Amino acid sequence: xxxxxxxxxxxxxxxxxxxxxxxxxxxxxxxxxxxxxxxxxxxxxxxxxxxxxxxxxxxxxxxxxxxxxxxxxxxxxxxxxxxxxxxxxxxxxxxxxxxxxxxxxxxxxxxxxxxxxxxxxxxxxxxxxxxxxxxxxxxxxxxxxxxxxxxxxxxxxxxxxxxxxxxxxxxxxxxxxxxxxxxxxxxxxxxxxxxxxxxxxxxxxxxxxxxxxxxxxxxxxxxxxxxxxxxxxxxxxxxxxxxxxxxxxxxxxxxx
Numbered sequence: 001x002x003x004x005x006x007x008x009x010x011x012x013x014x015x016x017x018x019x020x021x022x023x024x025x026x027x028x029x030x031x032x033x034x035x036x037x038x039x040x041x042x043x044x045x046x047x048x049x050x051x052x053x054x055x056x057x058x059x060x061x062x063x064x065x066x067x068x069x070x071x072x073x074x075x076x077x078x079x080x081x082x083x084x085x086x087x088x089x090x091x092x093x094x095x096x097x098x099x100x101x102x103x104x105x106x107x108x109x110x111x112x113x114x115x116x117x118x119x120x121x122x123x124x125x126x127x128x129x130x131x132x133x134x135x136x137x138x139x140x141x142x143x144x145x146x147x148x149x150x151x152x153x154x155x156x157x158x159x160x161x162x163x164x165x166x167x168x169x170x171x172x173x174x175x176x177x178x179x180x181x182x183x184x185x186x187x188x189x190x191x192x193x194x195x196x197x198x199x200x201x202x203x204x205x206x207x208x209x210x211x212x213x214x215x216x217x218x219x220x221x222x223x224x225x226x227x228x229x230x231x232x233x234x235x236x237x238x239x240x241x242x243x244x245x246x247x248x249x250x251x252x253x254x255x256x
Contacts, residue, residue: 004056004093007176008032010042010083011062015138016098019169020059027173035062042079045086052090057176058083059096060121064113067146072113080117084124094127096176098168101132101191102235106226129175129182134193134237136165137251140203147220153208154220158200159233161193162248168192171242191241194248203248210252 007024011017012033024031032051034040040047042062052058062079064072083095099118103111121128140162147154171192174180183190201219208215222230229235237243246254 004029004177006030006032006055006057008034008052008055008058008092010034010058010060010079013037014061014063015136016061016165016169016172019166020061020172023166023169023173027177029173029177042082043075044078045082048082049086049090052087052092055087055090055092057094057096058087058092059098059172059176061098061172064110067110069109069113072110073116076113076117077120080120080124084121084126088125092126094129094176095121095124096172097121097128097130098172099130099132099189100235101134101193101237101241102229103132105229105234108225109222111226130189131168131172131175132189132191133168134161134163134191135200135235136168137162137194137248138165140200140207140248143200144204144207144215144217148215151214152216152218153204154218155201155204156220156222156227156230158222158230158235160198160200160235161196161237161243162198162200162203163192163194163244164246164251167194167244167246171244188238188240191237193237193241193243195243195245196247197236198248206249206252 009017009020012021013035021031021033034051040051064075100114103115144153205217208217221227
């Protein structure tokens with residue numbers, strides 16, 4: 001594919017999106033951040049056609065505001081339909097989608113909604129490249145907030161290989177700009193993860209200790225049908241995954 005001259009970022013002010021915008025600008029790319037705060041809504045389609053005018057590639061990092069499966073499914077169904085339909089009209093040549101390692105192994109929750117999004121994206125008229133990422137370092141704080149009950153937070157047990165959102169953004173930009181080779185048809189979906197396995201509960205305890213807010217972290221559970229899969233390592237990267245730092249502990253040190 002010819003090198004893109006204009007790249008749009010769906011979810012351009014979010015956890016990964018803001019890093020995507022920074023990396024693209026640092027590399028001298030013409031970038032269009034798309035989010036509700038910039039007047040673009042990928043779910044309703046408001047402002048989307050105008051934002052995609054002249055865009056060659058879209059990096060889709062938009063996320064559902066809710067972990068609920070039904071709400072997330074509705075979000076991803078609408079956003080995918082809009083990006084594919086309006087993107088085709090605008091002449092978009094490729095969509096690069098960030099997804100989650102292991103989602104094809106899970107039956108419920110947010111992961112099931114993302115798996116549906118993958119399938120819907122791949123069925124659309126615009127060619128799609130998917131990058132599956134491990135859980136972000138930044139995701140730990142969100143899970144702590146979700147599980148908080150007073151001065152205790154119940155964080156589900158999970159084996160993961162936490163990765164920095166900035167690291168994922170750099171890999172997505174490589175795919176979008178041609179700096180990394182697009183996988184051939186039939187090849188495994190690319191993955192990116194941190195350099196070592198981490199316990200989600202232990203990572204949450206390190207985060208709480210650094211914050212000094214006195215919050216106690218206790219082990220919770222994802223519930224069924226997928227709780228056992230998370231505990232047994234179904235979210236860990238495949239052997240072909242790209243591994244990149246920093247570790248969660250190194251990232252915490254950089255954030256302090």
